[in-house]
Amino acid sequence: MDLHTDFRKSDRAWRAKLQGLSVKFTVLALLSLMAALLAFPREVQQSVKNSILYCLTVLVPSLFPFMALTSFAINSGAGEHLGGIPGFLVRHIFRLPAPCALPILMSFIGGYPAGAKGVSLLLRQGKITEKQAGRMMLFCVNPGVAFVVTFLGGTVLHSFRIGWLLFFAVTASGILLGVLSGLKSPVPPKDNGTPTLLHGSAVTRSAFDAASAVLKLCACIVLFSGLTTLLHSCGLYQVFSRALASLKLFTPMEAAALLSCLIEVTEGVGAASSLRVGPQFFAFGLAFGGLCVHLQVFSFFSVFPSKKWKFYLFRFLHGLLAAGVYILLAKLLPGAPVEAFAPAGAAQGVTALSGTVAGGLSLLLMCLAFLMISTKEEKSG
Numbered sequence: 011m012d013l014h015t016d017f018r019k020s021d022r023a024w025r026a027k028l029q030g031l032s033v034k035f036t037v038l039a040l041l042s043l044m045a046a047l048l049a050f051p052r053e054v055q056q057s058v059k060n061s062i063l064y065c066l067t068v069l070v071p072s073l074f075p076f077m078a079l080t081s082f083a084i085n086s087g088a089g090e091h092l093g094g095i096p097g098f099l100v101r102h103i104f105r106l107p108a109p110c111a112l113p114i115l116m117s118f119i120g121g122y123p124a125g126a127k128g129v130s131l132l133l134r135q136g137k138i139t140e141k142q143a144g145r146m147m148l149f150c151v152n153p154g155v156a157f158v159v160t161f162l163g164g165t166v167l168h169s170f171r172i173g174w175l176l177f178f179a180v181t182a183s184g185i186l187l188g189v190l191s192g193l194k195s196p197v198p199p200k201d202n203g204t205p206t207l208l209h210g211s212a213v214t215r216s217a218f219d220a221a222s223a224v225l226k227l228c229a230c231i232v233l234f235s236g237l238t239t240l241l242h243s244c245g246l247y248q249v250f251s252r253a254l255a256s257l258k259l260f261t262p263m264e265a266a267a268l269l270s271c272l273i274e275v276t277e278g279v280g281a282a283s284s285l286r287v288g289p290q291f292f293a294f295g296l297a298f299g300g301l302c303v304h305l306q307v308f309s310f311f312s313v314f315p316s317k318k319w320k321f322y323l324f325r326f327l328h329g330l331l332a333a334g335v336y337i338l339l340a341k342l343l344p345g346a347p348v349e350a351f352a353p354a355g356a357a358q359g360v361t362a363l364s365g366t367v368a369g370g371l372s373l374l375l376m377c378l379a380f381l382m383i384s385t386k387e388e389k390s391g
Contacts, residue, residue: 044238050243054236061235064276065228065289072156076120080218085132101200105192108200109137110146114188117150118181120155122303123310125150127223130310137298144316145195148324149188151307153275153296154178156212162292175339176289180297183331187324204321227306234302234385251254263287271295274302289340290333297332298325 027333032092044265047054077381096115097108117125129150133143155177163173241247247269255265263285271278299307304325308314314321 011349014088025378027089046240046244050240053239057235057239058232061276062228063233065231068157068161069228069231070224072154072160073121073123073227074220074224076116077220078216080113080116080120080124080216081126081131081219082213084109084128084135085219086213092101097200097313101198103192105195105197106142106146107138107198110142114150116186118152120153121226122151122299123223123306125152126156126307126310127219129315131219133311133315138166140315144314144320145191147307147314147316147321148191149184149328150298151303151328152184153177153299158296162279162296166279167289167292172289174294175343176296176338177338178333179293180328183297183328183335185297185327187332223310226309230302231274233302235277238273238277240268247355255351264291267291268294271300275300287371290336292334293336294329331356332380348369371391 086293093224100106100111100114101108104110106114113128113132114129115127118216126147129138129143129146132138133140158177158180159170159173163170163176167173238247240251247266251266251269252264254260254269255262264287267278267282267285267287268291270281271291275295275298278300279292282295284372304321
């Protein structure tokens, strides 16, 4: 009994020390960030400006429709009416219930947050268990077609062929991870019950969900863009990059590109293009997603359904598999190499992409207006 009591006291003391260190580290980080902002205001302002431009011209126009479609399919019950072949494949390949078919599909073609949004809605409605949601989040974190093919392939790398190869590499490796994660799980029973009736209010609900998710995503990207600029300006990025290169696994250029991809994928593909690294590094970065994307994914859940270490293990596995699959596809489907990489900062030179600044700004303002109206209606109702 005395030993047990001593152990509990020692554990509480250790936890108190860790909490104290955490508080001190947070205060130190806050003061350092404030000093860095005062020391490099122009650099941060330009970075934030470029990120906002990217959100308005690329992210908002391409991601909002997929987010709204995913939310509508789940909130209305339309996804349950699909059944047939999609439901059969999901049950027998991924060992997940049939309603997961559409969220899984959206996670592969709609962009990083689309899958997390769909999984969180299914979990909230009780259509999947927490364990099933956790398994889905191991492989439902993928870049969309618009980002990989149109933006990265067509605009940054000037090669739609490379863009499609990267998309197929990331998608194939993600599907493989989904299959592996469900090997020990039983095939869910076929749901012969009556599907959920279609709800007309799902239209407004889906618009609200998509607006909230897109605004949250844009805020994270702008924040990480500023943080990355501060790391570059104060020299910490260079220190971390040299430390990564000292492992002798990468060249200094590859280490710098890899570090950028680990932090934020949009900045990462821009850095990778300017540093002229191999396309397999793009594949790894796209599959891993970056810390910015991971925080966005976590924000959709009050309690994340998977263990964080397992989630990050699968992110690294996804990245490695995607790089390997890309190399294999490039050998099986030979073609002209990328002749010219975009100059530094190409990922931010987005004025001639899929949307316009005015169009993106209009859609973003509509999101804000809809959020304000919906919030007032919920409070009054």
